[in-house]
Amino acid sequence: MPQKRVSIKDIAEAAGVSHPTVSRALRGEGRMSDETRQRILELAQEMGYTPSLVARGLVTQRSHLIGLVITTFADPFHNEVVQGVEEEAIRHGYDIFVASTGVNAEREKEVVRSFQGRQVDGIIVSSSRVGDDYADLLQETGIPIVLINSHVAGSHFHAVHHDDYAGGCQLMAHLLERGYRRIAYLGNARAGKANTDRHRAWEDSLRAAGLAPGLAIYGPNGRLAGGVQAAEALLPAARERWGAPPDAICCYNDTMAIGAMAVLRRCGLRIPDDVAITGFDDIDVAAYLEPPLTTFHQPRHQLGVEAMQVMLSLLGQTNPHPPRQVRTLIGQLVVRRSS
Amino acid sequence: MPQKRVSIKDIAEAAGVSHPTVSRALRGEGRMSDETRQRILELAQEMGYTPSLVARGLVTQRSHLIGLVITTFADPFHNEVVQGVEEEAIRHGYDIFVASTGVNAEREKEVVRSFQGRQVDGIIVSSSRVGDDYADLLQETGIPIVLINSHVAGSHFHAVHHDDYAGGCQLMAHLLERGYRRIAYLGNARAGKANTDRHRAWEDSLRAAGLAPGLAIYGPNGRLAGGVQAAEALLPAARERWGAPPDAICCYNDTMAIGAMAVLRRCGLRIPDDVAITGFDDIDVAAYLEPPLTTFHQPRHQLGVEAMQVMLSLLGQTNPHPPRQVRTLIGQLVVRRSS
Numbered sequence A, B: 001m002p003q004k005r006v007s008i009k010d011i012a013e014a015a016g017v018s019h020p021t022v023s024r025a026l027r028g029e030g031r032m033s034d035e036t037r038q039r040i041l042e043l044a045q046e047m048g049y050t051p052s053l054v055a056r057g058l059v060t061q062r063s064h065l066i067g068l069v070i071t072t073f074a075d076p077f078h079n080e081v082v083q084g085v086e087e088e089a090i091r092h093g094y095d096i097f098v099a100s101t102g103v104n105a106e107r108e109k110e111v112v113r114s115f116q117g118r119q120v121d122g123i124i125v126s127s128s129r130v131g132d133d134y135a136d137l138l139q140e141t142g143i144p145i146v147l148i149n150s151h152v153a154g155s156h157f158h159a160v161h162h163d164d165y166a167g168g169c170q171l172m173a174h175l176l177e178r179g180y181r182r183i184a185y186l187g188n189a190r191a192g193k194a195n196t197d198r199h200r201a202w203e204d205s206l207r208a209a210g211l212a213p214g215l216a217i218y219g220p221n222g223r224l225a226g227g228v229q230a231a232e233a234l235l236p237a238a239r240e241r242w243g244a245p246p247d248a249i250c251c252y253n254d255t256m257a258i259g260a261m262a263v264l265r266r267c268g269l270r271i272p273d274d275v276a277i278t279g280f281d282d283i284d285v286a287a288y289l290e291p292p293l294t295t296f297h298q299p300r301h302q303l304g305v306e307a308m309q310v311m312l313s314l315l316g317q318t319n320p321h322p323p324r325q326v327r328t329l330i331g332q333l334v335v336r337r338s339s
Helices: A006-014 A019-029 A035-047 A055-061 A077-091 A105-115 A131-141 A166-177 A192-206 A224-242 A253-264 A284-288 A300-315 B008-015 B020-029 B034-046 B053-060 B077-091 B106-118 B131-141 B163-178 B194-208 B224-242 B254-266 B286-288 B300-315
Strands: A065-070 A095-100 A122-126 A145-148 A157-164 A183-188 A214-217 A248-251 A277-278 A296-297 A326-329 A331-335 B065-070 B095-100 B122-124 B145-148 B158-162 B183-188 B216-219 B248-251 B276-278 B295-297 B328-329 B333-334
Touching: A006 A019, A019 A035, A019 B224, A065 A077, A077 A122, A077 A300, A077 B095, A095 A105, A095 B077, A105 A122, A105 A131, A105 A248, A122 A300, A131 A145, A145 A300, A157 A192, A157 A300, A166 A183, A166 A192, A166 A248, A166 A277, A166 A296, A166 A331, A183 A192, A183 A224, A183 A253, A192 A214, A214 A224, A224 A253, A224 B254, A248 A253, A248 B163, A253 A277, A253 A284, A253 B286, A284 B077, A284 B224, A284 B254, A300 A326, A331 B145, B008 B020, B008 B034, B020 B034, B065 B077, B065 B106, B077 B095, B077 B122, B077 B300, B095 B106, B106 B122, B106 B131, B122 B300, B145 B300, B158 B300, B163 B183, B163 B194, B163 B248, B163 B276, B163 B295, B163 B333, B183 B194, B183 B224, B183 B254, B194 B216, B216 B224, B224 B254, B248 B254, B254 B276, B254 B286, B300 B328
Parallel strands: A065 A095, A065 A122, A122 A145, A145 A157, A157 A326, A183 A214, A183 A248, A248 A277, B065 B095, B065 B122, B122 B145, B145 B158, B158 B328, B183 B216, B183 B248, B248 B276
Antiparallel strands: A095 B095, A296 A331, B295 B333
């Protein structure tokens, strides 16, 4: 094991015909008797011949395979993005293979190189840590790259992204309108542009309301444990600043908010009576928490669909340097009982 | 776009040498002057030549790529399984590409065929709906297949699985010991063996305690909405059977339990005072719910690691029909405040 794959040559030998004859029979082309064609097709089936998509790709220069790079399978944000990409891809006869990078820029480059070496037709990268560094790779190979929510600001690639700054401003407008004043920001030290945009939206909103400077505390990552750590550091910092807990916490994402909610409960603080809390993304579980979480809904499925649409349009072009395509989506504020 | 990949032939033409000379220079083999070798390597770099892993795989018959098939990226169960497989694979110089099937047996076969056509060295399938149907495919191609938690009973494949029956019995022993008597089962109509084993553990435990027949209600899937639907059907059914709500609900998995908890709260039932609830899997968020969820921890990461270990041992064998390898893991009961 592995057993050797049955080749066209094997079938040609068994059928007593030439290699090209078998190729033509399998493609349904060429002049030959129906009997010969029939015999070759039967032999191919008996012998367990499956056409190698790889070999076919080497000939046609098209593999109909798109590589999708995500940071981690553990982040529920990616689930629907992947499904959006997949659905659109399958609808157009493309396969999607997914690989993860673990929020590591070096590993991200390795994964992209691996996809390129395996001759995908295009690569979609979600939450890229690399961004413009792909310029060289793109130059070398010409394989189109589309970025979804790149964490690198000012990227010059084809891109689909969510307007996090506008989303963050809507969340803050909601909190300020409800009368919250001691609004802390719980940030993700590992995120790039997404965190910067959300942090900036919080800060600009506070400043416009005459409440700057605010109190921002960062967790080491955007996961549950990151939310717990940041919230544990926030409470004493807030006492020092305000002599009281924050009256609202604006979290980088829903997952951190879930971690922070556990800390608030453990400290005997009621949500939202003592402390309101908001997330970002609207992951599936957000509506099922106690209390259900106010958040900003990212159209994750649509981000995936549109990234694949940009990819399809690039694959359909003969221009080696097509004009840059950028699409910006904006989701919507979802007010629930946590605020 | 896509731009044509630079080939060895292109470099040979530019360097004014033969195709095999370029090949040997790139592999660091063969007799040639240092100057020639240097010139070829410089040209290859300037022209943006990247060795095709695919072409190399066609020659070496080894792609160092493993295809991993999961049902859906939306199920948090798969996250850690994927990470376990990946870590073990990377440690041994293999890449992992992941593709999803959407809990659809036909699509699962298509995805596996696609991996085979792209010449992966092996395929790992998590929560397979197909199981023994792979016998023909395996026969045809000889590409090793390892199943993780197959949903098909009696599969004859190399497999790593969790002992769900034993886990379900431990959960039930815990509930019975705490004095719960009206214990309902919330099932997943879409799951195969995993659901059957957990359902059977619940039923056998009830019978042994003299409490059979129990009340089992099924949701259309194992997701949040599936849990909501099943719980909404359960409450009136329980009133009819017992004149009261169940005093405990044993759920197929944590995700359904989260959906059911939302329904219980909406109906004014306190957890665990009025109704206790248990999940299965111990997904990350289970410990962060209010109340935190009692569940059975599946060693998901370890399931992935061991599946890859079985794969590596198969790839290391020359025997085309190696003896079947089956590993059974058992996780542990995690008691939290929901019961």
